[in-house]
Amino acid sequence: MDKYNVIFHIDEFAKGGMVLNNILNxxxxxxxxxxxxxxxxxxxxxxxxxxxxxxxxxxEQLAPKKVRFCACANSLRNLKIEKEQLYDFVDVVPAGxxxxxxxxxxxxxxxxx
Amino acid sequence: MDKYNVIFHIDEFAKGGMVLNNILNxxxxxxxxxxxxxxxxxxxxxxxxxxxxxxxxxxEQLAPKKVRFCACANSLRNLKIEKEQLYDFVDVVPAGxxxxxxxxxxxxxxxxx
Amino acid sequence: MDKYNVIFHIDEFAKGGMVLNNILNxxxxxxxxxxxxxxxxxxxxxxxxxxxxxxxxxxEQLAPKKVRFCACANSLRNLKIEKEQLYDFVDVVPAGxxxxxxxxxxxxxxxxx
Numbered sequence: 240m241d242k243y244n245v246i247f248h249i250d251e252f253a254k255g256g257m258v259l260n261n262i263l264n265x266x267x268x269x270x271x272x273x274x275x276x277x278x279x280x281x282x283x284x285x286x287x288x289x290x291x292x293x294x295x296x297x298x299e300q301l302a303p304k305k306v307r308f309c310a311c312a313n314s315l316r317n318l319k320i321e322k323e324q325l326y327d328f329v330d331v332v333p334a335g336x337x338x339x340x341x342x343x344x345x346x347x348x349x350x351x352x
Numbered sequence: 353m354d355k356y357n358v359i360f361h362i363d364e365f366a367k368g369g370m371v372l373n374n375i376l377n378x379x380x381x382x383x384x385x386x387x388x389x390x391x392x393x394x395x396x397x398x399x400x401x402x403x404x405x406x407x408x409x410x411x412e413q414l415a416p417k418k419v420r421f422c423a424c425a426n427s428l429r430n431l432k433i434e435k436e437q438l439y440d441f442v443d444v445v446p447a448g449x450x451x452x453x454x455x456x457x458x459x460x461x462x463x464x465x
Numbered sequence: 466m467d468k469y470n471v472i473f474h475i476d477e478f479a480k481g482g483m484v485l486n487n488i489l490n491x492x493x494x495x496x497x498x499x500x501x502x503x504x505x506x507x508x509x510x511x512x513x514x515x516x517x518x519x520x521x522x523x524x525e526q527l528a529p530k531k532v533r534f535c536a537c538a539n540s541l542r543n544l545k546i547e548k549e550q551l552y553d554f555v556d557v558v559p560a561g562x563x564x565x566x567x568x569x570x571x572x573x574x575x576x577x578x
Contacts, residue, residue: 381560
């Protein structure tokens with residue numbers, strides 16, 4: 240069977256717990272072998288991906304399950320956040336919105352908690 | 353003509369009125385004979401589907417128009433809400449996000465008010 | 466190459482700056498020659514499109530880049546806003562949600578900042 244491809248969009252830091260719980264629940268519901276999941280953070284939600292914050296346990300639980308975490312370079316620049324402050328498993332993309340568009344154009348489902 | 357299939361996603365109770373108005377406006381715009389509509393509630397938005405709340409008139413207007421209302425079982429469990437507290441026409445799905453993914457994979461449009 | 470088609474959905478006035486920045490960043494990332502972009506405003510977000518507000522510089526920068534701005538007629542009526550109060554380049558659509566559904570049914574990507 241083909242995998243389900245899903246991109247989660249978060250642009251509010253306050254939605255961090257909700258999004259990560261959504262991702263965990265999706266994996267529990269559909270099985271990680273059937274899923275390819277990516278989370279794109281832009282706006283102040285890039286702070287969800289800063290090392291040592293409250294989301295560390297959830298992120299470290301999800302990253303080994305092949306969830307890809309992306310941060311928007313424009314947002315990092317606006318907020319003066321350096322790549323080194325982010326978890327090592329985070330990918331920086333030039334523009335979060337560009338990533339969301341390319342993935343949807345390739346047939347990925349979009350969820351914006 | 354094929355029907356338009358649309359899934360509405362709500363995960364904030366405060367968005368209840370907005371989502372239900374959106375659904376009503378969509379039906380008025382496109383005609384219910386041309387639409388298949390589902391609303392998936394997760395997070396604290398499952399409370400929109402508890403019997404006797406402020407949304408009862410809108411929900412009872414929409415349910416007979418073949419709008420399907422789904423509540424996320426994970427969210428109900430977290431909030432200690434029993435299925436019996438929800439309107440009789442509500443379907444409980446194992447995970448709201450799983451439902452959103454499956455429907456989009458089948459070509460449904462996604463709207464997140 | 467085919468263009469990427471993208472519809473942005475905004476239904477909260479407070480998200481005005483975020484959405485317009487997202488659109489600008491998308492154009493910078495992918496190039497306007499590769500994009501067709503539309504923003505649909507409903508709810509109180511139609512106020513983003515009222516002449517003379519804080520968003521005028523951004524809107525006047527984006528409109529000539531072939532970004533189409535649409536306001537929901539239902540929302541305008543509810544908020545007693547006349548078409549004449551909106552920027553000249555704004556199109557009024559019968560229902561914002563109907564526009565979002567039709568565009569997605571034609572393969573447009575959906576982003577809800």
